[in-house]
Amino acid sequence: MTHRHVLSVTVRDQPGVLVRVAGLFARRGFNIESLSVAQSEQSGISRTTFVVTGEDSRIEQVEKQLQKLIDVIKVVDHTGSAFVDRELMLIKVAVRTPDDRVEIRQIAQDFRARIVDVDRSALIFELTGDEGKMNAFIEQMRSFGILELMRTGRVALSRSASDMKTKSNHRSKVA
Amino acid sequence: MKGSEVVLKALEMQGVDLVFGHPGGAIMPIYDALYDSDIKHVLVRHEQAGAHMADAYYRASGRVGVVFATSGPGATNLVTGLATAHMDSSAVVAITGNVPSSLIGTDAFQEADVYGITLPVTKHNYLVKNVEDIPRIIAEAFHIAASGRPGPVLVDIPKDVQLADVEGTFEHRIDLPGYKPTLVGHGGQIKRAAEAILAAKRPIMMVGGGAQVASTDVMAFAESTGIPVITTLMGIGAYPAGAPQALGMPGMHGTVTANRAITHCDLILGAGLRFDDRVTGKISRFAPKATIVHIDIDPAEISKLVKAHVPVVGDLRDVLPRLKSMLAGLDIHEWWQQLNEWKEKYPERYKTDKPLVSQEVIEMFRQATSGDCIVTTEVGQHQKFAARLFPTSKPRTWITSGGLGTMGFGLPAAIGAALARPGEQVVCIAGDGSVQMNIQELATIFKHQLPIVIAIANNGMLGMVRQWQELFNAKRYSEVYLADSNPDFAKLAEAYGLDGYNVFDREQAAKLIPEVLRKGRPAVMNFVVYESEKVFPMIPAGAGVDEMIIGDQEPEEVEGVKS
Numbered sequence: 001m002t003h004r005h006v007l008s009v010t011v012r013d014q015p016g017v018l019v020r021v022a023g024l025f026a027r028r029g030f031n032i033e034s035l036s037v038a039q040s041e042q043s044g045i046s047r048t049t050f051v052v053t054g055e056d057s058r059i060e061q062v063e064k065q066l067q068k069l070i071d072v073i074k075v076v077d078h079t080g081s082a083f084v085d086r087e088l089m090l091i092k093v094a095v096r097t098p099d100d101r102v103e104i105r106q107i108a109q110d111f112r113a114r115i116v117d118v119d120r121s122a123l124i125f126e127l128t129g130d131e132g133k134m135n136a137f138i139e140q141m142r143s144f145g146i147l148e149l150m151r152t153g154r155v156a157l158s159r160s161a162s163d164m165k166t167k168s169n170h171r172s173k174v175a
Numbered sequence: 176m177k178g179s180e181v182v183l184k185a186l187e188m189q190g191v192d193l194v195f196g197h198p199g200g201a202i203m204p205i206y207d208a209l210y211d212s213d214i215k216h217v218l219v220r221h222e223q224a225g226a227h228m229a230d231a232y233y234r235a236s237g238r239v240g241v242v243f244a245t246s247g248p249g250a251t252n253l254v255t256g257l258a259t260a261h262m263d264s265s266a267v268v269a270i271t272g273n274v275p276s277s278l279i280g281t282d283a284f285q286e287a288d289v290y291g292i293t294l295p296v297t298k299h300n301y302l303v304k305n306v307e308d309i310p311r312i313i314a315e316a317f318h319i320a321a322s323g324r325p326g327p328v329l330v331d332i333p334k335d336v337q338l339a340d341v342e343g344t345f346e347h348r349i350d351l352p353g354y355k356p357t358l359v360g361h362g363g364q365i366k367r368a369a370e371a372i373l374a375a376k377r378p379i380m381m382v383g384g385g386a387q388v389a390s391t392d393v394m395a396f397a398e399s400t401g402i403p404v405i406t407t408l409m410g411i412g413a414y415p416a417g418a419p420q421a422l423g424m425p426g427m428h429g430t431v432t433a434n435r436a437i438t439h440c441d442l443i444l445g446a447g448l449r450f451d452d453r454v455t456g457k458i459s460r461f462a463p464k465a466t467i468v469h470i471d472i473d474p475a476e477i478s479k480l481v482k483a484h485v486p487v488v489g490d491l492r493d494v495l496p497r498l499k500s501m502l503a504g505l506d507i508h509e510w511w512q513q514l515n516e517w518k519e520k521y522p523e524r525y526k527t528d529k530p531l532v533s534q535e536v537i538e539m540f541r542q543a544t545s546g547d548c549i550v551t552t553e554v555g556q557h558q559k560f561a562a563r564l565f566p567t568s569k570p571r572t573w574i575t576s577g578g579l580g581t582m583g584f585g586l587p588a589a590i591g592a593a594l595a596r597p598g599e600q601v602v603c604i605a606g607d608g609s610v611q612m613n614i615q616e617l618a619t620i621f622k623h624q625l626p627i628v629i630a631i632a633n634n635g636m637l638g639m640v641r642q643w644q645e646l647f648n649a650k651r652y653s654e655v656y657l658a659d660s661n662p663d664f665a666k667l668a669e670a671y672g673l674d675g676y677n678v679f680d681r682e683q684a685a686k687l688i689p690e691v692l693r694k695g696r697p698a699v700m701n702f703v704v705y706e707s708e709k710v711f712p713m714i715p716a717g718a719g720v721d722e723m724i725i726g727d728q729e730p731e732e733v734e735g736v737k738s
């Protein structure tokens with residue numbers, strides 16, 4: 001079965017670690033739909049979120065291969081479990097008439113989008129939320145004219161207190 | 176102390192007393208330090224061969240093999256060797272020099288992105304940035320290479336880091352939070368495995384390269400349960416080939432008995448193998464009636480190709496004895512009757528109503544050595560003939576490129592094995608094509624006077640490719656003919672200072688083989704053999720195990736052999 005998978009991959013902050021992780025997806029023929037990387041709460045450890053679509057069994061194989069990478073500490077596939085995810089978007093919308101300006105600001109308010117830059121002929125909004133919200137806002141703005149937009153890609157965390165599907169959990173150690 | 180001296184000290188601390196390598200500009204500081212070191216260095220004539228030697232050194236001894244190379248072309252020459260070691264899970268540490276840090280990324284002379292190039296063909300790799308990190312990185316490299324599922328690790332050291340001064344402290348902490356191989360099998364899973372085995376009426380055990388370290392456990396398990404044992408190309412030696420319970424090799428060029436057993440069995444206990452496509456053939460036709468119990472140290476191998484009903488992740492040395500303790504002798508008398516019937520009907524056979532054939536040459540070597548030697552092979556028909564007719568009976572004595580199928584592996588591998596186990600006879604079964612891919616290493620054999628006999632099954636052909644062309648490309652023999660331009664191999668050997676023999680017939684072969692082996696001198700024996708011999712049985716690529724072409728292994732003459 002083909003599904004969209006949101007994977008959190010916790011990695012050691014080493015040069016080239018992203019190449020290793022992303023390379024694994026590429027070598028197995030997956031297109032990464034979105035990817036975000038940043039420092040985690042622990043120094044020296046980064047958390048990345050990958051969104052990929054594919055056959056479940058093949059994604060499972062990629063997850064196992066990811067676990068094998070020395071610099072990968074933990075792989076969590078959020079698919080099928082409770083998690084929260086958010087995305088940040090900056091979107092520049094054309095303002096052609098005073099009426100447009102009013103209307104655009106009204107819609108933005110409904111979406112809780114923040115104005116981050118104002119210009120005579122354009123407004124830049126900042127919007128966070130899940131993917132559905134992003135897409136809905138984009139749809140609304142389309143008729144006014146979207147000049148540019150940039151999305152961060154999704155970031156995700158599982159809801160439970162501890163990630164269960166961790167590498168260290170199903171591995172034991174012997175002297 | 177300089178970084179380069181720290182490298183050698185760190186290697187000594189890992190117990191390294193021998194490295195293979197080839198110097199060049201970017202690794203000169205390390206070679207300068209080597210000048211004063213107790214570590215012995217084997218100067219190879221091509222870095223690829225050096226990597227194969229280090230690989231075979233590990234395979235033959237269980238001690239990590241080490242190879243040095245310079246930046247750029249030296250390092251890129253290692254790539255085939257690293258990929259070979261990676262595919263066959265062999266513990267190698269490669270140390271490469273690189274251009275000074277300040278020049279990295281500037282297309283400097285002999286600069287290559289070695290880290291990037293070797294990333295997909297190593298278990299792990301490092302680019303060393305600080306001289307202080309060298310002791311930790313070398314220790315981690317050895318730990319990663321040899322533990323869990325072994326594999327090659329490359330450490331790339333820029334020249335300025337080799338030259339940098341550092342306080343001589345070797346205190347370090349291995350810091351690998353993301354690396355904890357599972358060694359102890361899960362009790363519940365082992366119990367489920369035992370239940371499945373007890374319920375089976377027609378079980379088989381299949382052992383692969385991962386079982387080379389667990390040979391005694393495999394033998395004890397087989398003995399106490401009475402289960403039939405199949406050894407894959409990589410598993411040869413992990414279970415004695417001649418034992419009554421041995422069914423031989425499975426897969427594309429496996430024995431009729433092993434492949435029939437796979438098709439008809441109701442349980443496979445896979446131990447330390449990865450169900451490679453050359454073993455399984457078409458997956459949907461592989462062991463259709465079998466419950467699959469799969470024990471492997473690498474969780475990523477489980478259910479990768481063949482779905483495992485009972486997976487057990489762990490070291491065979493832990494899992495097999497525990498599994499054995501839950502089982503007694505299996506009641507599989509009827510199954511054995513069937514298997515023995517096949518074994519009797521399909522012994523290894525080949526026809527000698529023609530010029531000398533590779534198979535008889537290989538058999539003569541087995542007889543002359545009583546199978547008590549280390550066998551390395553090149554890649555091609557001769558490799559499959561050797562796997563079937565010259566399989567060894569002890570672990571770490573059968574050394575072949577299984578996963579990558581690297582022509583040019585066997586000759587340097589013989590050198591690595593000979594240096595790993597001094598005094599033991601090494602026989603390299605080679606083809607006339609493959610042997611020329613690293614032939615320059617005859618110089619290394621001469622230099623170290625190694626007891627290696629290279630037996631070339633010289634069919635004047637890239638025989639394996641020719642076989643496929645004959646069977647599947649309507650005999651359109653495209654670019655497989657070597658005979659018109661092969662060198663005089665005996666003269667070539669002599670030019671390098673080795674003994675050389677050209678052998679043309681079976682009487683001469685039968686007389687010379689024991690003689691040459693007795694001499695204990697390095698030698699090349701070139702056997703001019705029948706050119707159109709084919710390896711049978713054969714499962715055509717993409718076909719199922721049950722669609723095996725039995726060919727000349729059929730008791731009655733079925734396959735008409737043309738000359």
Ligand SMILES: Cc1ncc(C[n+]2csc(CCOP(=O)(O)OP(=O)(O)O)c2C)c(N)n1
Pocket residue numbers: 553554555556557558580581582583605606607608609610632634636637638639640
């Ligand atoms: C480096 C490399 N190149 C090409 C191949 C493809 N290949 C596999 S077997 C073979 C023929 C080998 O010829 P030879 O060494 O004479 O062995 P024979 O099959 O004749 O016994 C070739 C070309 C390979 N395995 N490795």
Ligand SMILES: [Mg+2]
Pocket residue numbers: 555606607608632633634635636637638
């Ligand atoms: Mg040949």
